Amino acid sequence: xxxxxxxxxxxxxxxxxxxxxxxxxxxxxxxxxxxxxxxxxxxxxxxxxxxxxxxxxxxxxxxxxxxxxxxxxxxxxxxxxxxxxxxxxxxxxxxxxxxxxxxxxxxxxxxxxxxxxxxxxxxxxxxxxxxxxxxxxxxxxxxxxxxxxxxxxxxxxxxxxxxxxxxxxxxxxxxxxxxxxxxxxxxxxxxxxxxxxxxxxxxxxxxxxxxxxxxxxxxxxxxxxxxxxxxxxxxxxxxxxxxxxxxxxxxxxxxxxxxxxxxxxxxxxxxxxxxxxxxxxxxxxxxxxxxxxxxxxxxxxxxxxxxxxxxxxxxxxxxxxxxxxxxxxxxxxxxxxxxxxxxxxxxxx
Ligand code: AGP
Numbered sequence: 001x002x003x004x005x006x007x008x009x010x011x012x013x014x015x016x017x018x019x020x021x022x023x024x025x026x027x028x029x030x031x032x033x034x035x036x037x038x039x040x041x042x043x044x045x046x047x048x049x050x051x052x053x054x055x056x057x058x059x060x061x062x063x064x065x066x067x068x069x070x071x072x073x074x075x076x077x078x079x080x081x082x083x084x085x086x087x088x089x090x091x092x093x094x095x096x097x098x099x100x101x102x103x104x105x106x107x108x109x110x111x112x113x114x115x116x117x118x119x120x121x122x123x124x125x126x127x128x129x130x131x132x133x134x135x136x137x138x139x140x141x142x143x144x145x146x147x148x149x150x151x152x153x154x155x156x157x158x159x160x161x162x163x164x165x166x167x168x169x170x171x172x173x174x175x176x177x178x179x180x181x182x183x184x185x186x187x188x189x190x191x192x193x194x195x196x197x198x199x200x201x202x203x204x205x206x207x208x209x210x211x212x213x214x215x216x217x218x219x220x221x222x223x224x225x226x227x228x229x230x231x232x233x234x235x236x237x238x239x240x241x242x243x244x245x246x247x248x249x250x251x252x253x254x255x256x257x258x259x260x261x262x263x264x265x266x267x268x269x270x271x272x273x274x275x276x277x278x279x280x281x282x283x284x285x286x287x288x289x290x291x292x293x294x295x296x297x298x299x300x301x302x303x304x305x306x307x308x309x310x311x312x313x314x315x316x317x318x319x320x321x322x323x324x325x326x327x328x329x330x331x332x333x334x335x336x337x338x339x340x341x342x343x344x345x346x347x348x349x
Contacts, residue, residue, distance in 0.1 A: 020182035101129025199327035223321030
């Protein structure tokens with residue numbers, strides 16, 4: 001296989017830029033999806049497991065499944081799941097998510113689920129991986145090789161598949177809406193240079209707090225993970241509603257808060273959190289829907305994204321955070337594709 005950076009300086013940037021195609025590839029495989037590997041009518045519960053970025057995908061997936069299929073769903077770190085004797089049985093669907101399909105904790109958690117008799121599906125990028133072998137069914141991302149240690153396009157591919165996971169009827173209904181996703185992601189990517197200039201304004205901060213609500217709480221965690229992985233900056237991701245319960249004590253002029261407040265049912269609530277941060281002298285960068293001048297006037301640096309259907313929103317809000325992390329790491333002279341202490345797949349505990 002020939003792997004090149006496609007003219008970009010790093011694999012990570014190439015992989016960020018490849019996300020519209022990654023989403024299209026993930027969609028294409030699901031569009032003619034007729035039979036779910038699981039009998040949805042028989043399911044009592046869905047448990048989504050993964051590690052790192054794949055755990056964040058699981059956390060978004062939980063929202064999708066509850067909303068689209070009306071089945072109770074939860075997301076858990078595979079490393080916790082495997083050691084807590086979880087209560088699962090034949091009417092539990094366990095969905096593992098992983099780029100590599102080789103993460104030791106994820107594979108061990110899958111073996112446990114198998115022993116307990118759960119139906120087991122994996123969403124993974126690597127065909128013929130251990131995860132694919134253990135599972136009853138594998139849904140492949142077809143995102144192409146991801147070289148950068150920081151996962152980007154496989155995250156977007158995971159979220160795409162998670163929307164189309166359970167029943168053929170919902171899948172058919174959603175495919176048209178989802179076909180807009182690559183274009184919406186492309187609109188954010190077309191403005192990549194804005195993120196490069198913002199990085200120059202905020203790249204010297206040593207502490208970042210990422211806030212979001214609903215599915216965007218998981219995207220906040222993902223934004224914080226990306227930043228800490230590749231730029232070695234201390235960053236925390238929090239559900240915005242938790243801010244008052246502790247993190248607000250951290251707010252001062254040295255703290256940069258990145259808030260996800262696109263126009264959705266929770267935008268007003270997150271805007272209140274933004275005002276609280278500003279009132280305490282914190283710097284605020286906010287991901288907002290284009291045209292939301294009211295919210296923009298409350299923040300130091302607005303980052304505009306196109307209006308997107310609710311289900312697609314997490315795929316769109318994640319892109320500004322990836323770009324921001326990339327350009328901050330670049331500015332700080334970090335090894336973007338091979339960050340220190342990290343391996344692309346964690347095959348030992
Ligand atoms: C992502 O940027 C990280 N490198 C890491 O958290 C990764 O997502 C995790 O190790 C899980 O890997 P997997 O998806 O291959 O299972």
